[in-house]
Amino acid sequence: MRSTQEYFSSFFNGLGSLLKGMSITLREFFTPKTTEKYPENRAHLKMFDRFRGELIMLHNEKNEHHCVACGICEMNCPNDTIHVESEMITTEDGKKKKVLTRYMYDHGSCLYCQLCVRSCPHQAIAFVPTFEHAVFTREKLILQLNHEGSHLEENKAETTGKSN
Amino acid sequence: MFDFTVVTQWVDEMLRQLLPAPLVNATEFVLVGICLLVAYAVMxxxxxxxxxxxxAFFQCRLGPNRVGPYGMVQTVTDMIKMLIKEIIEINHVDRFLFNLAPYIVIIASLLAFSCIPFAKGLEIIDFNVGIFFLIAVSSIGIVGILLAGWASNNKFSLIGAMRSGAQMISYELSIGLSILTMVVLTGSMQLSTIVESQADGxxxxxGHIPAFIAFVIYLIAGTAETNRGPFDLPEAESELTAGYHTEYSGMHFGFFYVAEFVNMFIVAAVATTLFWGGWMPLHIPxxxxFNAIMDYIPPILWFLGKSAVMVFIIMWFKWTFPRLRIDQLLTLEWKYLLPINLCNLFLMVFIVVFKLHF
Known part of the structure; x- marks a missing residue:
């Protein structure tokens, strides 16, 4: 008797679950599709915010960045992608100071782990969601991130020592 | 309603004026054959x-959309690719059977295809045991599949073919019984008569309840019969690479592929013919x-439209349900579908005897 009951209940349970599955897929059938028709929609295609396309150094409108050339990003990079080139200068009031000359980033060996951005004490670098990076030679993938003629943001340099 | 025999008779008379009598028949055979093959390929x-x-739509994608408008030329280009691909000679196969197998599959499918009444007067094979003939020829395909598996000299192919054999022989019972249920209601096995007798409904x-149950069972068994998901375990690409057609390449593979798809259409077309009135337009007493407007739609469109809905349901099955295991497959058939089918057949006989149908 019990097995008979089980036979019928399992039959109707199975039928119910099948119909439920079919209703879900039918709803999915009519939902808007997520496919991006890429080259056509290039003008208005927007990547999601968390997409890591390329490392950049943040500059403000006065062409100033936050990088103090500490080299923590370089040390954290698992792929040896970043090379921070700096020099020692003596300021007007006689202090010795390390200043960034070139921030080199090899896009070809970056694995987009974001460890550099996480470890940066001054939020000087960030990832942007650009994605059209194809070039013809590897040399073109080695990028200088600090803009030409940029320098450290002045007040930032004074306050960072206290805030951190 | 447009009767297609007007066209066929016109062709026949024209040929009789042009050619001597023995040649007329031969020419007509060739013409019908060409029409059938073209229709088959286009389908x-x-x-x-x-x-x-x-x-693609079930998976939230767009599917082919590059070649031609909405990607409609994609399959044509795929066909051209398939036609120009090399048919690779495999070393340790039974060459004769290996090369024979795809043709058996495609011939079985083509024979079944030719039984379908597409529109009024547009049917190639139509005689008093039409539906019986259709079941018989569609089962020949399984011989081709078994041959393909056996001749390939490959474990995957053989397992796939054996699964396919077990599956098709089991589900043939369900298909046969559900068709028999409808034959009990019609009292005829001739496909044209079956369609004609649905003119008033x-x-x-x-056939209300038993007809609906028979329809559901027919659809399930038909899906299994065509080796489509969720019953695609003869191919089961995750475990058997491609099942019985693992070793095939080029157009030989293409034949299996095409036959699978057209078999799906044949199952849908038979479901349309038996349950949904074939090419009969929808009439509400x-x-x-309303009935007059419905009559204006040509019967071929009615038939293809209804079949398209059936095909959609079969595809809907495939993209919803996970694949069954071989024991689950056989349990479904022998423990559920077969007893239900037998009870349903009895119910139908009861209804027909006591005239409880409309």
């Missing part, structure tokens, strides 16, 4: 396109003007 292309689009309405 396969359309179905492959539809399958890819439907599958499709069988799904006329009392609504005269």
């Amino acid at each position: 396969a292309l359309g179905l492959i396109y539809a399958e890819r689009k439907v599958c 499709w069988f799904i309405f006329k 009392g609504w005269e003007s």
Whole structure:
């Protein structure tokens, strides 16, 4: 008797679950599709915010960045992608100071782990969601991130020592 | 309603004026054969396109959309690719059987295809045991599949073919019994008569409960019969690479592929013919003007439209349900479908004897 009951209940349970599955897929059938028709929609295609396309150094409108050339990003990079080139200068009031000359980033060996951005004490670098990076030679993938003629943001340099 | 025999008779008379009598028949055979093959190929292309689009839409994608408008030329280019591909000679196969197998599959499918009544007067094979003939020839395909598996000299192919054999032989019972249920209601096995007798109401309405149960069982068994998901374990690409057609390449593989798709159409077309009135337009008693408008739609469109809905349901099955294990497959058939089918057949006989149908 019990097995008979089980036979019928399992039959109707199975039928119910099948119909439920079919209703879900039918709803999915009519939902808007997520496919991006890429080259056509290039003008208005927007990547999601968390997409890591390329490392950049943040500059403000006065062409100033936050990088103090500490080299923590370089040390954290698992792929040896970043090379921070700096020099020692003596300021007007006689202090010795390390200043960034070139921030080199090899896009070809970056694995987009974001460890550099996480470890940066001054939020000087960030990832942007650009994605059209194809070039013809590897040399073109080695990028200088600090803009030409940029320098450290002045007040930032004074306050960072206290805030951190 | 347009009767297609007008066209066929016109062709026949024209040929009789032009050619001597013995040649007329031969020419007509060739013409019918060409029409059939073209229709078969076009149907396969359309179905492959539809399958890819439907599958994509169920998975929240767009599917083919690059070649031609909405990607409609995609399958044509795929066909050209398939035609110019090399057919690779495999070393340790039984060459004769290996090369024979795809043709058996495609011939079985083509024979079944030719039984379908597409529109009024548009049917190639139509005689008093039409539906019986259809079941018989569609089962020949399994011989081709078994041969393919056996001749390939490959474990995957053999396992796939054996699964396919077990599956098709089991589900043939369900198909046969559900068709028998409808034959009990019609009292005829001739496909044209079956369609004609649905002029005053499709069988799904006329036969109400048993007809509906038979329809559901027919659809499940038909899906299994065509080796489509969720019953695609003869191919089961995750465990058997491609099952019985693992070793095939080029157009030999193409034949299996095309036959699978057209078999799906044949299952849908038979479901349309038996349950949904074939090419009969939808008539609602009392609504005269509505019925008149429905009569204006050509029967071929009615038939193809209804079949398209059936094909969509079969695709819907495939892209919803996970694949069954071989024991689950056989349990479904022998423990559930077969007893239900037998009870249903009895119910139908009861209804027909006591005239409880409409």
